[in-house]
Amino acid sequence: METRELRYFVAVAEELHFGRAAARLGIAQPPLSRAVQQLERRLGAQLLERTPRGVLLTGAGAVLLAEGRAALDAVAAAERRTRRAGVEDPKVVLVSKAGASNDVLPDLLAAYGRVPGSVAVDVVLSGIGEQEWYLRDGRADVALLHLPFDSTVGLDTEELVTHDQVVVLPGHHPLAARAELTTAEVESLPDLPLPRWPNRDGSYPDGPGPAVRDHLQLLQLIALGRAAAILPETCRSSLGSDLVAVPVPDAPKVTTVIAWPPHSRSRAVADLVRVATELDYGAGPRLESLDRRAS
Numbered sequence: 001m002e003t004r005e006l007r008y009f010v011a012v013a014e015e016l017h018f019g020r021a022a023a024r025l026g027i028a029q030p031p032l033s034r035a036v037q038q039l040e041r042r043l044g045a046q047l048l049e050r051t052p053r054g055v056l057l058t059g060a061g062a063v064l065l066a067e068g069r070a071a072l073d074a075v076a077a078a079e080r081r082t083r084r085a086g087v088e089d090p091k092v093v094l095v096s097k098a099g100a101s102n103d104v105l106p107d108l109l110a111a112y113g114r115v116p117g118s119v120a121v122d123v124v125l126s127g128i129g130e131q132e133w134y135l136r137d138g139r140a141d142v143a144l145l146h147l148p149f150d151s152t153v154g155l156d157t158e159e160l161v162t163h164d165q166v167v168v169l170p171g172h173h174p175l176a177a178r179a180e181l182t183t184a185e186v187e188s189l190p191d192l193p194l195p196r197w198p199n200r201d202g203s204y205p206d207g208p209g210p211a212v213r214d215h216l217q218l219l220q221l222i223a224l225g226r227a228a229a230i231l232p233e234t235c236r237s238s239l240g241s242d243l244v245a246v247p248v249p250d251a252p253k254v255t256t257v258i259a260w261p262p263h264s265r266s267r268a269v270a271d272l273v274r275v276a277t278e279l280d281y282g283a284g285p286r287l288e289s290l291d292r293r294a295s
Contacts, residue, residue, distance in 0.1 A: 001039065003075055006068045008035045009047065013065040017054040077138025077261075084141075085266070091120045092268045095140035098125035099215030103234045103281050104144060104160055104256055112275045119268045127214060128197050135259060141269050146232070147255045156264075157257040158273060161281045163232045165251035169244050170225045176244040183230070183250050192228035195221070219243065 011021040012032070022029040040047050047061035057065065084090065096105055105123070112118050126134055132150050134140040144160075145152060167186045169176045175189075187194065193209035195218055204211045210227050212218045215238070221227045223242045232254040236245050258276045260269050 001042070003072065005035055005039045006072055008032055009039055010065060010068045010072065012036060012048065012055060013057055013061060013068075016056065073137050077136065080138035081141070090268065091122050092142060092266070092272060093122045093124060093134075093140045094142050094144070094272070095124040095126050095131045095134040096144040097128065097131055097146070099238065100146065100232070100234075101144045101256055102237055103163075104276075104279075107279050107281055108272075108276050111279055112272050115271055115275060117267075118271065121272070129200065132259075133200070135261065141264065141266060142258060142260045142272055145257050145259050147257060148252055149254070152257065152259055154262070155259040156262045157259045158277050160256045160258055160276055160279070162253050162255040163234055164253055165230050165248050166233045166235070166245040167228055167230050167248050168219070168222050168235065168239065169228050169246060170223060171242045171244045173225070173244070176246065178246055180247040180249055183248055186228060186230060186248060189228055192222075192225070195227050195229055 008021075008025065011025050012018060015021040015024060018029050018033055022032045025032065036048065043060075043064075045060040046058050047064055049056040049058055084093070109121060109123070112121065124134060124140060129150065131140070131143040131145055132152075132155075135143040135155065145157070167181055169192065173192070175181060175185075193207070195209045195212040196204045196207050197212065198204055210221050212221065212227075215231075215235075218227065218229055219239070222229060223240065230248055230251050231245075233245065233247070239245060258273055260273060264270075
């Protein structure tokens with residue numbers, strides 16, 4: 001299969017209409033129809049069921065849509081990574097969720113900058129759950145992800161640090177003075193619903209809580225008494241005097257991992273990962289180990 005044919009098919013499969021797909025691709029409809037028919041003949045399977053109102057995906061078509069999207073993403077990722085590797089002044093692109101990994105990122109960048117031969121690191125601060133996709137589609141070379149919330153399927157990873165979670169409450173709330181709370185107690189707060197984070201397509205799950213886009217917006221809503229949130233305990237450093245963090249011992253622990261594509265052959269990525277695993281977060285790098293590696 002050619003990437004052009006895959007792009008054509010994916011456009012039709014997503015639009016479920018040849019006319020709209022042709023307009024989206026910027027081509028005429030007849031060559032689009034011929035390309036899809038040629039693809040069906042080559043595969044020996046019907047991919048689309050034509051109807052007067054448009055098209056429907058067959059079982060084989062649904063399989064190719066999923067596989068085709070993955071293949072096109074892989075091609076785009078390869079192009080992005082190759083372009084970055086080919087420049088005279090190479091860089092590593094590291095993506096991290098905005099407002100997270102504050103206990104990891106500063107120490108990691110400082111320690112890596114001391115390694116002989118280190119390259120510049122471009123830091124991208126992404127939205128909620130976007131780091132994984134920056135890594136998978138080639139916009140980033142390495143990512144800081146958080147388990148159990150982010151998926152690491154198909155990626156190479158190293159665990160860096162694990163933290164307990166706390167519930168962030170308005171400072172004036174009656175429960176702000178408690179020594180600890182359970183997850184059930186937090187979830188049953190009638191006046192402080194938990195926030196709703198966006199899905200990958202930008203939609204929000206149903207629920208009573210406010211729809212939020214980032215941590216800054218969330219903390220403002222909590223301070224206004226409109227929500228509560230269970231977050232890693234490292235969030236304490238970014239809380240104002242109008243917010244309180246109360247431990248939630250039965251909430252799942254959050255583990256920060258550094259992740260990279262398994263096929264990466266970048267020396268800079270390998271050095272960055274090695275430095276990340278040598279750090280004792282909160283206490284600075286293990287200088288002896290770093291010095292041995294540098295020598």
